[in-house]
Each structure stands twice: as structure tokens, then as C-alpha cells.
Amino acid sequence: MPNKARILLVEDDRALVELLVFHLSREEYDIATTADGEEALLLARETVPDVVILDWMIEGVSGIEVCRRLRRNPDTAQVPIIMLTARGEEADRIRGLETGADDYVTKPFSPRELVARVGAQLRRSRPALAGEQLRYADLEMDLVAHRVKRSGETLSLGPTEFRLLRHFLERPGRVFSRERLLDAVWGHDSDIELRTVDVHIRRLRKAINVGGRPDIIRTVRSAGYALDSEGAL
Known part of the structure; x- marks a missing residue:
């Protein structure tokens, strides 16, 4: 089965944290919590989350600044961010979205609605979380049969390359x-x-680009690698 989705919850209201952890745990998410902006940035660097739930008003670094820094870091630049706030004014919502938030929830809110919004963000960013088949562009990975196909043709991958492609x-x-x-x-x-990462x-690349197919692993200078079909155009 796919790995559990990692949720980073940044909120300083203990009662709300307990309530959200309860509801998120029912979805079997792996949840890390903090009330501090600096610690949130540290946690995100140590283990990149799949979704960040971020309160606007938190201790230390503000939620807006945390959002801004997460977007500046190549490792977390594409992580979905849902902002929580008691600030319901349109100008505040626009500021949050322009800073880089993907969604905006005004307090008070329904925990079930927030869980649904988390699920919606995950379906966009990690659509394969709930299934046994991973797909992207013309690539297919069967996690049960341990088989990879591209354009319907079975590919031969070593165990490390299989784990790398799955990630x-x-x-x-x-x-x-x-x-x-x-x-x-x-x-x-x-x-x-x-440098062993580069070797694998x-x-x-050699295994999945067999037959002269476009290279869909993008090298990002000074940052790393991404699976990106646009890089093959």
C-alpha cells in the first residue's frame, strides 16, 4: 500500500489541535504538530509533509511568513498549504492566497470540512495515495504485482530504481x-x-526511456530531480 500521507499541523490552540488530530487520525494520516513557526519550518525541512495546515496567528514566526518561506524552499515549494484563520476579510484571504496558500479556512469551521479539504489537496498532489496503482503520463506502476509499464510495455527495473520511481x-x-x-x-x-543517487x-532514466521515449525525469539545477512530463516537451 502507498505510504501514509504526512500532515504538518501548525496551530497554537490546544483544544483545536486535539480535535483536528482526532479527525485526521481517523483517515490514517501521519500527523506532526507544533505551535511555533520556527519549529514548523524545521519539521518541514526534516521530513517534507504532503499537506501543511497552517494557522495565521502562531507563536514566533507568523503563519504568513511560514507560508512565504515554505514557498521559497525548493523542497517544500509545491507542498499544498491550507491556512486557518479567524481573519475573514476579503483582503486577508487574498493576502494569504497571494503568499502561496492553496486553500483558506476561516474559523470557526467544521473539522469534517477541513478533512475533506485536506483530501482534495492530496488528490491533486498525490493522487495515488489510496490505490495500488500509481500512474503518471504514460507510466504505470502496479504495487501488488511489482510491475512497471510505459505505454503498455513492461519495463525492467532493479529494486532500488523501483523504489525511486515509486517515490x-x-x-x-x-x-x-x-x-x-x-x-x-x-x-x-x-x-x-x-553521488549514488545520481547513479541510480x-x-x-535508462530503464524508463527505453525505445527513445521522452525523458520525464527533470533535473533541476542546484535543487534535485522531479518526475515532470513537461520537461520532456
Whole structure:
């Protein structure tokens, strides 16, 4: 089964945190919480979340500034951000969205509605979370049969390349640094050097681009790699 979606909840109202954790846990999400903006940025760097639920008014760095910094960081630039706030004025909503928030929820709100909004963001950013088939462009990965196809043709991948491609397929379009890929595919305790990531990226490219097909792994200079069909155009 696909990995659990990681939710970073940044909120300083303890009662609300408990309520949201209860509802989000029922969806089997992996949830990290903090009431502090600086800690939120640290947590997001250590383990990139799949969705950030971010209160506007928090301790230390404001929610708006946290949103701005997350968007500036290549590792978190494409992570969906849902802002929570008691500020319901149109100008505030526009400011939040222009700063980089993907959605905006005004307090008080229904926890069930927020959970639904989280699910909607995940379907856009990681559409394969709930299934056993991962698809992107003309690539298909069957997690049960451990098989990969491109344009219907079965590809031959080694186990490391399979794990690497799975990580990309679960988060298409997102740019991952070599360090992030090393942690995700080889594990936090791995002694493997960063350049090994480049070696396996080359092997993966060779395997999925067989037959002269367009290269859909995009190299982002000084940032890392992404699964991106637009890079093949």
C-alpha cells in the first residue's frame, strides 16, 4: 500500500489541535504538530509533509511568513498549504492566497470540512495515495504485482530504481534534493554517498526511456530531480 500521507499541523490552540488530530487520525494520516513557526519550518525541512495546515496567528514566526518561506524552499515549494484563520476579510484571504496558500479556512469551521479539504489537496498532489496503482503520463506502476509499464510495455527495473520511481510517482511534479531522495529511498541511517543517487537516477532514466521515449525525469539545477512530463516537451 502507498505510504501514509504526512500532515504538518501548525496551530497554537490546544483544544483545536486535539480535535483536528482526532479527525485526521481517523483517515490514517501521519500527523506532526507544533505551535511555533520556527519549529514548523524545521519539521518541514526534516521530513517534507504532503499537506501543511497552517494557522495565521502562531507563536514566533507568523503563519504568513511560514507560508512565504515554505514557498521559497525548493523542497517544500509545491507542498499544498491550507491556512486557518479567524481573519475573514476579503483582503486577508487574498493576502494569504497571494503568499502561496492553496486553500483558506476561516474559523470557526467544521473539522469534517477541513478533512475533506485536506483530501482534495492530496488528490491533486498525490493522487495515488489510496490505490495500488500509481500512474503518471504514460507510466504505470502496479504495487501488488511489482510491475512497471510505459505505454503498455513492461519495463525492467532493479529494486532500488523501483523504489525511486515509486517515490516520484507518489509525488509527481515535486522537486526532491539528493538528500531527500537518499532519506526516502535508502533510509535515514544509510551510509551511501549523495553521488549514488545520481547513479541510480541515470539507471532509472535508462530503464524508463527505453525505445527513445521522452525523458520525464527533470533535473533541476542546484535543487534535485522531479518526475515532470513537461520537461520532456
